[in-house]
Amino acid sequence: MKLATLKDGSRDGQLAVVSRDLTQAHFAAGIAGRLQQVLDDWNFLSPQLEDLYTALNQGKARHAFAFDPRQCLAPLPRAFHWAEVPAYPDAAERVLRALGIEPPAALREAPAVVAAAGDGLLGAHDEALFEQALPGLDFGPQLAVVSGDVDAGTPADRALDGVRLVLLANAWRSGADGAAPPAAFAPVAVTPEELGAAWRGGRLQLEIETRLDGRRFARLDAAAGLRWHFGRLIARAAATRALGAGAIVGTGTVGARDAADGAGCIAERRALEAAASGEAATPWLAFGNTVRIEAFAADGASVFGAIEQRVSERDE
């Protein structure tokens, strides 16, 4: 099934079920008001949402309305746990080599965990506000999963069973001190079952397309360069502490296996340009740029809806 959280003036928004083709929605109010409630009590509440989802797709849901992704908060607007476990070492190694740094072996031997704050996660069409246009403003397109409860030390294969929902995210980056707005999330969260053949062994056979001011920046196979499947990434985040229901674990910025397939972010493209020609030609993001990120299934369908954010100056 597909779920979204609609703006209603509250901090956590209003949970809705969204039709497979992203055209219709129906509030889940009779079942649960907030997505975290569903994650806290998944086995009891998710079958009820599945029933509503089936009715909605059959055109039989009573109070369906047109789905407007611009009215969405992040599917989980506040998360108790949000971490990236960078899983595309080929791209990371290319960047380091281009900068003249020998990549540490650890980069491809074992995943690391980078925790971030989980409050104020941005909706798909929220502006990305920066204080200054600094060198280093960049996007970070990636897939992420929302887990159920996962015990500390759970092995990767069992950790994979803990995946409740899949998300598309954009983790903003900036210059040296990493100062950036919170990550943004595509309008719709999707269950692994809904992904069908695209979800295989904890990898997603999807293409992630990033557009900058309408022009394609990259279209990357999300599975090709992924060194560790999502079970491994969750197991890593849960290696020494349990994960509570609703933990979000992202892959870090998507990257290609081969440089010829494109760069996942501006930092990678600039590093490759500098290595090839001595000069990084692609500019960093500037105020007024618009970034659009979308994930496509083999049949060309947009799975999560699009993230589309304008880079803007924060008012003081």
Next chain:
Amino acid sequence: MKLATLKDGSRDGQLAVVSRDLTQAHFAAGIAGRLQQVLDDWNFLSPQLEDLYTALNQGKARHAFAFDPRQCLAPLPRAFHWAEVPAYPDAAERVLRALGIEPPAALREAPAVVAAAGDGLLGAHDEALFEQALPGLDFGPQLAVVSGDVDAGTPADRALDGVRLVLLANAWRSGADGAAPPAAFAPVAVTPEELGAAWRGGRLQLEIETRLDGRRFARLDAAAGLRWHFGRLIARAAATRALGAGAIVGTGTVGARDAADGAGCIAERRALEAAASGEAATPWLAFGNTVRIEAFAADGASVFGAIEQRVSERDE
């Protein structure tokens, strides 16, 4: 006022008001079930809790019961934002110098932010579970504040107005990869007003005592070595992104201004021992050790109740 969250089998527990002397408690059920609810709607709900607190202290609360700190979850058992902003650079510099490393100037020029996951925060008497007894197992006693909503870019003096509650925390540390259980929190959260003269200019005039297996390890003045007051720490965490109500900001491990006053953690003491005699004599924590951390006001009262945790091996 003083607030605690009691275990009731749910993820977020049951909010209670606790008497000034930590002997009596009263559920806040008629006002709010969870602390996050109160933080989300502070101006409306906190005066009602204050009234209950007054009645409880006067012995007039209807359904008061004996307060048992062993029944406490962390005051905020799940936080959407939990970050340390290390604020004791003197101690950090001593450790680096003892290790033969020249401390970077940044350490005392500007605070940094270290985010962590906010799910599964431990109660004061929960065991600290580690997979292995590795070199580097250590405690991290510190004060922390819970903020209200703080806009991105709020200056330090106004950020200080965002402090809703003060907490006593123990952030566990381990060896090289930082693998450790979640931080633990003393049973009771305290409003700044309740702290009276001990809360001055965003600094807490309290002594933090750490005991290891019953023996005093250190008793440190929490204000003396604190380079930045809590307004600065919150402003740093909110420099580039808003903080949502309920964000927890800690000082990092407490440290003395002068080495003669003691070490805040085992890592610091070992570094000083090694520098003085060539050998670090104090062992790292081992399974079976018990750590007790408590903060005392000038009148000798325990302000937040004690953290008392046993270091144990996690069952596989």
